[in-house]
Amino acid sequence: MKPSLRDCYFQILDIREAFTCICELYHVTNIHYLVEFSFNIVVEKKEKDRVNAGKLLGYLLKNETLPRKEFLNGVEAVLEFAEDLLIDIPQFWGYFGAMIAIVFVERFLDLKFIQDSSAILRANQLEGKYCSGILTEMGKLDASVTIELWRQSGLTLSDFNLDANDPKLEFLSKPLVNGVKTDHVVKTPEEVYMEKLDETLSKHDVNSIFSFVEEKFGANLDNNNLRLLVSRVTLACVDSNKSDHVLNEQRLLNFGVKVMKKFLDSETEAESNRKQLQALFSLQV
Secondary structure, eight states: OOOOHHHHTTTTOOHHHHHHHHHHHOOTTTTTHHHHHHHHHHTTSOHHHHHHHHHHHHHHHHTTSSOHHHHHHHHHHHHTTHHHHHHHOTTHHHHHHHHHHHHHHTTSSOTHHHHHHGGGGGGGTOHHHHHHHHHHHHHHHOHHHHHHHHHHHTOOGGGGTOOTTOGGGGGGGSOOGGGOOTTOOOOOHHHHHHHHHHHHHTTTOHHHHHHHHHHHHOSOOOHHHHHHHHHHHHHHTEEEOSSOEEEOHHHIIIIIHHHHHHHHOOSSHHHHHHHHHHHHHHHHO
16 A cells, blocks of 8 residues: 555655655645645644645745645635634644745745735735734744845735734844845755756757766656756747747757656666656646
């Protein structure tokens, strides 16, 4: 019997096995249900469990398995029942905030998402509780990053009908640690790698991309990097202008197919199936 998502991640924290489970259970059209599923599992467990659920969601956001739009749909599905949940779970705002705070601290989403997702709460004037819950939990994870991101966002507490003197959020008005500038954005290693990958792909030279990828990862790519490679190779075979995007079939055949064949071919059927599944999911997203 294959391990369930509950077993392979929420019990033993195997994110790679969890990713395989998710690819089997969810599609881009229904993956928003994963947000609600994750919350239901960890809602009344320990704080570390809620943070770990957020790490899984962040991992999926980073590799685009969980698109922003679908994450928004999933968050709204939970928030739709916020009033009812508060009856049974008075700490709901803190619990839910703890689960999704890490996706902001790790910069997988900007704080504008909080404003977008709070729209469903405004009729009942609950957007302030929601925002406060997230910012408070972000502050626990990394106060300096939270301050920086909040100031970069251009949002104000009044946008959420929050009191500027709220003691839980007074840390937002403190000076940044070590003089970090609010307009300074540090690129993650993944962002640097993606830029270099795109630069190499833009040459449309098969040998250059073989050398680049093998030097970075060797012959075998993990699921995340395989999906990234397939998506970027595909985009490199598309000619774009301001109004249109057209697949360059000749480039796809002479360049794209050769690159993907190199890294999708495997000696064993199981490994080949794994790679093909990742490639398919990447193209669907």
